[in-house]
Amino acid sequence: MTAEKFTVYSFVGSQWAGVAHLALAQKGFSKDDYDIKEINLVSADNFDPEYLKINPNGTVPSLVSPSLQAPLTESTEILRYLDSLRQNGSLVPTDTETKRKAQAIMDLVHSAQVGTNLILFQARDNAEMEAKKASPWNEFLTNRQKRLEKEHAVDPAHPFYVPKAAENGAVHKLYDSDVGDEHKSFYALTDSMYRDFATGVNKLETLLELPYAASDHLTEADFHAIPWLAHAMWGAGTVPTDIQDFSVLEALVQKSVPEFKIGPRLRAWWSNVSETPAFKQVFAELH
Helix, strand or coil, X not given: CCCCCEEEEXXXXXXXXXXXXXXXXXXXXXXXXXXXXXXXXXXXXXXXXXXXXHCCCCCCCEEECCCCCCCECCHHHHHHHHHHHCCCCCCXXXXXXXXXXXXXXXXXXXXXXXXXXXXXXXXXXXXXXXXXXXXXHHHHHHHXXXXXXXXXXXXXXXXXXXXXXXXXXXXXXXXXXXXXXXXHHHHHHHHHXXXXXXXXXXXXXXXXXCCCCCCCCCCHHHHHHHHHHHHHHHHHCCCCCCCCCXXXXXXXXXXXCCCCCCCHHHHXXXXXXXXXXXXXXXXXXXX
């Protein structure tokens, strides 16, 4: 048992909240050790001014504890904090080489190069754009924009809302308008980003150690790479229970990079981690 109960702010569909949930499962925390507070990203509750006091980035996960001077707002620091509370096999490497390998993998899966928002929100042609407009992502982006504009009207001086509304609005307006020159530029950019995504996945193939990401045992690198790949597969349209089916993601990327394939090392790593108890607990279905 931990000395003090802590609170994790999460959302069931959040990619990076999966890092915290995997750590909770792996380290053996019970439901009595912590509270989960759901922050509904679909209704943009992460932009509520009260939540921004906890996490100024407006993201999940976050973690608060009586033993901490300030909330933890990054998945990396949250995993490391949870790891420090239980002395039952550290997820954080201590030797220099494993630490270097783990950090390289974590940096890659958190990079813009392999960001999964590409898969969720972007389009390469009119057909993809119309499909996105008809998808739940249209409502998601619309809800975000309305909430950002509402909160800005209430508190015009708040530094968060103007830049975030501009960022979200740049994509939202493409969902809310007829196809024009901006869409053509968007399509070209998206195609280029898919090529970069393929290059990033191929780089990950070269970084994996096996049987796990950075070592012969689970480390923090595994618990960052798992949510990234699960989210990419889910966002591409993989049936959530088809954990080992890479074909849908491959087909999506192949439209821009015809030769793209998930490599044998990535497949082997995924097969290995999907057999771990933490994976089965948190990712019984892709999300």
